[in-house]
Every structure is written in structure tokens, then in C-alpha cells.
Amino acid sequence: MSDPILQVENLTKNFTVKSAKGLRVVRRTVQAVTDVSLTIGSGQTVGLVGESGSGKTTVGRCVLRLIEPTSGSVKFQGNELVGMPAKHLRGLRRQMQIVFQDPYASLDPKMTVGASIAEPLEIQGVEGNHQDRVAELLDLVGLAPDHARRFPHEFSGGQRQRVGVARALALNPSFIVLDEPVSALDVSIQAGVVNLLQDLQQQLGLSYLFIAHDLSVVRHISDVIAVMYLGKIMEMGPADDLYERPAHPYTQALLSAVPEPDPVAERQRHRIMLQGDVPSPIDPPSGCRFRTRCPIAQERCAAEEPALVDRGQGHPVACHFPQTVPVSVTAR
Amino acid sequence: MSAALSVTDLRVSFNTMLGTVQAVRGVSFDVQPGEVLGVVGESGSGKSVTFLGIMGLLGRSARIEGSARIGDAELVGAAPKVQRKVRGSEMAMIFQDPLSALNPVHRVGAQVAEMLLAHQKGMTHKAANERAVELLDIVGIPQPDQRARQYAHEFSGGMRQRVMIAMAIANNPKVLIADEPTTALDVTVQAQILEVIDRIRKEMGTAVVLITHDLGVVARMADRVQVMYAGRVVERGDVMSIFQSPDHPYTRGLLASLPGLGHERLTPIPGAPPNMLQPPSGCAFRARCPQAIPACASDLPELVKVRLTETACIRANELEVMS
Numbered sequence: 001m002s003d004p005i006l007q008v009e010n011l012t013k014n015f016t017v018k019s020a021k022g023l024r025v026v027r028r029t030v031q032a033v034t035d036v037s038l039t040i041g042s043g044q045t046v047g048l049v050g051e052s053g054s055g056k057t058t059v060g061r062c063v064l065r066l067i068e069p070t071s072g073s074v075k076f077q078g079n080e081l082v083g084m085p086a087k088h089l090r091g092l093r094r095q096m097q098i099v100f101q102d103p104y105a106s107l108d109p110k111m112t113v114g115a116s117i118a119e120p121l122e123i124q125g126v127e128g129n130h131q132d133r134v135a136e137l138l139d140l141v142g143l144a145p146d147h148a149r150r151f152p153h154e155f156s157g158g159q160r161q162r163v164g165v166a167r168a169l170a171l172n173p174s175f176i177v178l179d180e181p182v183s184a185l186d187v188s189i190q191a192g193v194v195n196l197l198q199d200l201q202q203q204l205g206l207s208y209l210f211i212a213h214d215l216s217v218v219r220h221i222s223d224v225i226a227v228m229y230l231g232k233i234m235e236m237g238p239a240d241d242l243y244e245r246p247a248h249p250y251t252q253a254l255l256s257a258v259p260e261p262d263p264v265a266e267r268q269r270h271r272i273m274l275q276g277d278v279p280s281p282i283d284p285p286s287g288c289r290f291r292t293r294c295p296i297a298q299e300r301c302a303a304e305e306p307a308l309v310d311r312g313q314g315h316p317v318a319c320h321f322p323q324t325v326p327v328s329v330t331a332r
Numbered sequence: 333m334s335a336a337l338s339v340t341d342l343r344v345s346f347n348t349m350l351g352t353v354q355a356v357r358g359v360s361f362d363v364q365p366g367e368v369l370g371v372v373g374e375s376g377s378g379k380s381v382t383f384l385g386i387m388g389l390l391g392r393s394a395r396i397e398g399s400a401r402i403g404d405a406e407l408v409g410a411a412p413k414v415q416r417k418v419r420g421s422e423m424a425m426i427f428q429d430p431l432s433a434l435n436p437v438h439r440v441g442a443q444v445a446e447m448l449l450a451h452q453k454g455m456t457h458k459a460a461n462e463r464a465v466e467l468l469d470i471v472g473i474p475q476p477d478q479r480a481r482q483y484a485h486e487f488s489g490g491m492r493q494r495v496m497i498a499m500a501i502a503n504n505p506k507v508l509i510a511d512e513p514t515t516a517l518d519v520t521v522q523a524q525i526l527e528v529i530d531r532i533r534k535e536m537g538t539a540v541v542l543i544t545h546d547l548g549v550v551a552r553m554a555d556r557v558q559v560m561y562a563g564r565v566v567e568r569g570d571v572m573s574i575f576q577s578p579d580h581p582y583t584r585g586l587l588a589s590l591p592g593l594g595h596e597r598l599t600p601i602p603g604a605p606p607n608m609l610q611p612p613s614g615c616a617f618r619a620r621c622p623q624a625i626p627a628c629a630s631d632l633p634e635l636v637k638v639r640l641t642e643t644a645c646i647r648a649n650e651l652e653v654m655s
Contacts, residue, residue, distance in 0.1 A: 051518035156604040157375075186374040186545065191589040192600035213518070220591035220598070257523040259548030261590055263571045266552040273527070274520045277488040 005175050005207045006040040006063065011072035013058050017282070030281050032058040034231045036072075037308075040175070045201065045208040047222030047239065049215060049254075053278055055231040056211045060177040063209065064096050065089060076175070094124055097168035101180035103160035107152040113163050114138075114148025120170045137166040142196060158189035162196065169200070175207045182217060194221060215258050219243050227251045230281055230289040233308055237315025247313040247322035250290045288319070296321055335362035336506040336539035337386075337423070342398035342408070344378070344385040344563075351609045355381045357563040358398070360635075363507060366533060368540045370554030370571070372547060372586075376605050378563040379543050383509045387425055388415040402506060421451040424500035428512040430492035434484035440495050441465060441480025447502040467498040471528050490521035494528060501532055508532070511543045526553055547590065551575060559583050562606055562616035569641030579643040579651065581621045615645070623647050 013033040018025050033055040040046045048056040062069040065081050074081045076092060084092075100106040107116050117137055118130040126133075135145035141162040152160055161181060168176055178197065182190040194217060200206060212218045218225060219239050226236040227250065235248040246252045253272040260266055274293045279285055285292050291301040300320055308318040344356035356378040363369050373379045384390050386400040386407055400407040402422050407415065427433050435443055444464035448455055461480070468476035471494040484492060493513060500508055510529060514522035530553065533540050542553055550557055550571070557574040559567040559582065567580035578584050585601040603620040606612050612619065618628040623645075631646055638648040645651075 051520065158604065187547070188374065188586055188589045188601035189604070190600075191591075191598035192602075194591070194598050195600065198597075215519070216591045220595060253520060257519040259523075259526075259546070259552035261547040261551050261575065261587065263551040263554075263575050266548075271523065273523060277490055277521065278518070 003042050004039045005042045005044075005077060006209070007073075007075040008039070008059075008063060009037045009073040009075075011036045011059065011062055011074065012070045013055075013062050013067065014070045028282050031231050031284060032281060033062065033069075036228075036231075036233055038226055038233070038236065040207050040209060041223075042174075042207055043201070043205050044224065045210050045222045047218040047225040048209065048211045048228060049213060049218050049225060050228035051213065051254075051278060053230070053281060054228040055281075056228050057179055058231075059228075060098070060179050060209060060211050064093075064098055064177055066098070090124075094171040095173050096175045096177075097171065097173040098177040098179060099161075099164050099168050099181045101183050103157065103164040103184075104152065106164060107160065107167075109152055112149055112151055113155070116152075117148070117163065117167045117170055120167065124171055126171070133170065134166075137169055140169065140200070141166045142192075156189070157185050158193055161185060161193050165193075165196065165200070169204070172204075174205070175209075177209045177211070179211045180213070181210075183212060183214060190217070197221065215243075215255065227254065230278060230284050232289055233318065234290065235315070235317045235319075236308065241315055245314065245324045247311075247315075247317045247324050248290075248319045249294050249296055249323075253293075253295075296323075336365045336402065337363040337541075338399075338401045339382075339386065340399040340401075342382060342385065342400060343396070344381050344390065345395045346390075346393050347395070348393070348609075353608045354611055355563055355608060356385065357611065359560075359563070359565055361558060361565065361568070363539045363541055365506065365539050366537045367555045368530075368533060368542055368553050370550035370557040371541060371543045371560060372545065372550055372557060373560035374545065374605060376562075376608065377560040379560045380511050382560075383425065383511065383541060383543065387419060387423065387509070388412075389425070417451075420447055420505070421503040422505055423507040423509065424503075424505045425509040425511060426493070426496045426500050426513050428515050430489070430496045431484060433496055434492060436484055439481055439483060440487065441468070444468065444480070444495065444498050444502060447499050451503045463502075464498070467502055468495070470501070470532075471495070471498045472524070473498075488521075489517050490524060493517065493525050497525075497528060497532070501536065501538065504536060505538060507539045507541065509541045509543070512545070513542075514549065515544070515546070522549075529553070547575075547586065559586070562611060563608060564616065564644065565635055566617065566644045567641055568635065573640035577640050579638050579641055579648045580617075580645050581623050581651070582617045585620075585622075623651060 011033055012035055015030040015032055016027050017030055018027055036059055050056045061067045063074055069082055114134045117134045121130050134148050138145050138147055143162055182193050210221055222239045225239050225242050226233045229250050235251045246255055253274045256272045276293055279292055287302040287305050291297040306318045306320045308316045310316050311322050313322050313324055340360045342356055342359045346353045359382055371379045385396045396408055398408055405418055441464045444467055445460035448460040448463055465476045465480050468480055473479050473491060473494050514525050532538055544550060554571045557571050558565050561582050567583045588599045589601060591598060601620050606616050614629040614631055615633050618624040633644040633646050635642045635644045
């Protein structure tokens, strides 16, 4: 692997929530992210998948210090971000940007698209002609320079997301967190934005943390994928290896739950059905967090938390009893 | 076998400040008892509006023409009293977001019982409550007698959608319309809900209309598929034919835009759907279509059987069979 651009070690984020217990207010701790470690190489894309409440978005925000991690270390190009004074952080923020899911909510409806794209340049006090830079950025994301004078409502969803990407690129970052960037888009439009992200990565040497719940898009774009469940990484490995040889029962269930756009395969498929819902992160299960829904859970799983290590599966798995299942079971 | 729901030349338009939006422009189809009809299309294709119109759930700004028959009852232009009678008993609908469809201040069991009391004359409250618990059990809610006394906020997303399904099937409707029923749910929960819908269709013989943008869900669930674009049906056929040998360039484009197993570059459909304030003449897809010829602008293509599917494309006969 090339030099890491981002190194996350033992990242933990707890949120305190207030809830009523009779007339008393009690504070409780939501363990959103617990002990997450991952590395993103230069020019690499790491995909983060998981269901709602798995902590994938919280990891993305902590990495950029948009929210303060509770503990752990985040090193960007060798610089420790956790505990870094705001003054120094601002300089580094040029290098690290984020694109959100809903481009309609993340663009100011009263600002022209050109003004939105130029805003980071002004905040960072970048010298030079901002108009020219905006025109250049719009061209880079496949829009026309005269689009700068328009407002967000005049664009389609796909175009708006391109504006979001242009704004993230304004300061020439080397690393971008993509938080569900194509989830709100129709499939025929989604493909164009995915292509754009890949082209930009090639052209500008970007590194991505790609957060999504759509497993087929994640596989397509990522080099390495980490599967999260209740704030922890369950399994991590090269994209194709993970999809073809999933070893964690949760990864297997997740992959087998995704319906494939192939009616023949769908009708022959063996499905691993998980019972129930994801438990609350306020009071996660002891030992392995997945054990309450796991089809192969045993006593040991409640007593002892499995570490995320390679147990001969070719990639790290946080399970006491990992079993590699053949490709045909999960297909995709 | 006679169709559970029969729709002929349905048109829905909305009067807005900017003009008339032609959301549905002449849609005809049947749904047979016990079958799942998948309805796919992008946002704005009219897939939801078609069924909201049939259900009589669009506001006064909507103008609905054509015919939609369920049994002997004509729904288009029917008096509100007739619509209310059909809605919930002959035909029921579930939506993407069950939290906004459930009443937060009533117990879940009472809301299911209300469906029974509204449509079944002479049913006692006691019998309705008992039946409500049975229905919650049918849709796979554990400890249904206790859960019936809880409120919607005490249920998870998947469990709420099960409650919606229990309400929808309470009166044994002929047709269940599911509008993006799993879009807001996680995949493992989605799999559970699809299983429930599939079981109900098999056990009760309910015709199911599954409206979704997820082609995977359609491949898994549907017997037949209807592809909509700009307020019209552009292609229709059995699920195997639609996925294996689609003829309409739009259907082909949709399937081609999905990421495959390899990492080869994706193929988007260029452009965006047309503005339905001024729908284009002829084929609405022609501006984005790689096969378009000048004649596409003049004739509105009708749905005709070409190879294995019915296709609304004047060039369908000339196009090469897709591998």
C-alpha cells in the first residue's frame, strides 16, 4: 500500500443523551463509535458500510473533527488532529473536505451556486480571481461556467450533487469524506456521479472515505471495505475479497439480504434471515455486539468480545467462529 | 380469472401556479389476484401518483380522468362515500414512512381495530381488538397482545411497517398497494418486510402492486414489471423478460446503469427527465435516447408486444436484441 494519508486508531465517540425516568432526568451514554481503527492510503478509497445506527457517519465526522472524538487518534498526513488547536486545524481543513447526502439541504437556497462554491475560498482567504476558479471547478464536475449565476432550485438532483462536489474541491483537498453522496439520486443519474468521483480521484489523486448503505455501489468504488455494526468494525478487507469470501456472520447476512437485479439468481438464492432489529447503542450487548441476532452465537460470544484480527480468512474479522461461505450463497 | 384491479387510460394532472402538470398521461393495466406487479421508474415518472389517484388520495388540485375498476366499482369520479368504502376494504395502501402514517396518540392495536370497525358492520370492539392482535401476529410482531397496547414511537421502523401491513390487510383487501415500503429501512429489515408481503400474497391471494425504484427488490418480488417514464408505461412484461431481454431503450438504460460485479465504468443515462409542465411531443424519452430518430418527435408510441415484452417504442422492432 502507498503511504497512508489518514490513520485512525482506537477512535471512540460517546454521546450523552438525557432521558426522563419518572420525574428525574437521567443522563445516558450512547456508544456511537467504539474502538475503530482504519488506514486510508494515498489515492485509495475506503468504503464504510453498515445499517442505520452503526456509527459510520459519526466516524466520518470525527475524522474531520466536525465533532470531537471522545478518545483515540486521527492522524492526517502524519499530523495528530485530536487535540489540535483550532487555529492549526483550519489550515489543515483545506486538505480535508466532505460531500453530504442531500445536496438540497447542504446548499444555501438564497445563494447562487457560484457564491456557494466560492465561499470556502473566501473563508480561507485564498488569493486570486474567485470567478475564474468557480468556472474552472464547474467545468471539472461537468457543469457549464454560466451555471454559477443560478440558484440551487434550478438544478436537478444529480447536478446539485455535482455542485456539492465542486464546492468540496474548491480548496484543492487531498482527502474527501463522501457521506452517502449518491443515495438520494435515481439510478440512471447515480451512475454519472459515481463516474465523476472516480475520474476526479484519478485526475487529482484524491483519497476517499466513502460512507454508504448501498452495498453494490460501495463495492464498485472502494479498494477496501469496513463493515460496521453498532459502532464497531466487524470485518474489513479488500472489496472483492470481502464480497466473495465474507467470514463474519453479519457480513454474510448483510450481503445475502441485498436483492440483486437478477430474477433468476433471486429465485434460487439462499437467504440468511436475521431476526429482530439492531439493539440500542445505549446498552449494547455484552461480548460480541452482534450475538443477539447471530445465527451461530454461542456462550463464549456473550462473555468475550472478539478482536478484529485475521484468523486465517485472509482479512481481519471480529468473530470467534468465522466461517468462509462460498460465493454462490451471497452472489454479490 | 377476472382482474383484481383494472385501469384504463388513466390521466392525472395538477393545476399549479406555473400551469398544468401532466403527471400521468394515459396509463392502462390490470392486476391479477395473487400476483405481484412491480412498478418501476425514476422520481417524477408518475408511478406513485397513478396509485394515489386511484385510491382517491390526491387533493382537490388533482384532475383525474379515465377508469379504474375494482370488482364492479368504478373509482374514478366516484362519490367520496363510495371511495371511503372501497379504501381499506377492497384496496389498501402502505407507504414509505410508517411513522407519519400512524397516529402517535393512539395505541397501535386500537388503530388496527379501527380499520375493522370502520368497514365491518356489527363487529364489537372486543372482537375487533382480538382480531387486531391476531393481525399483528400474522405480520410477525412478537408478543402481539402486549405490543398492541403500545404506541407507534415504541416500535422500530421495521415493526411500524409491519403494523401498517396489519392495518392494510385487516379487511382482506383484493389489492395491496405498497409504495416504496422498504426504502426507509435497513437491508436486513427490508428482507423481513418483503418476506411478510410475499407470505400475505400467497396465503390470502391478495394482488400486490409494488412501487419501487430498487430494481433488486423488483427482481426478487415481482411476477410482472411495468416500467414508467414521464407519466406513461414504456415497457411491460414478465419479470424474466424485462430483466433478460428488455426492448425499450429506457429499460435497457436503467439496467445498464447499475453497478455490476466487475469494476468497469458505469453507464449513466445522459440528461434528466422532462418537465411535465410541457411534456415533449412524441416519445418523452427521445431527448435522452441513444436510438432516437426524427420520427420519435411526432408519434406518441403505444405499448405493443414486440418480442417478449410490450414496448412503447416505434423503433423496438429494429433494435438489436440485448444480450
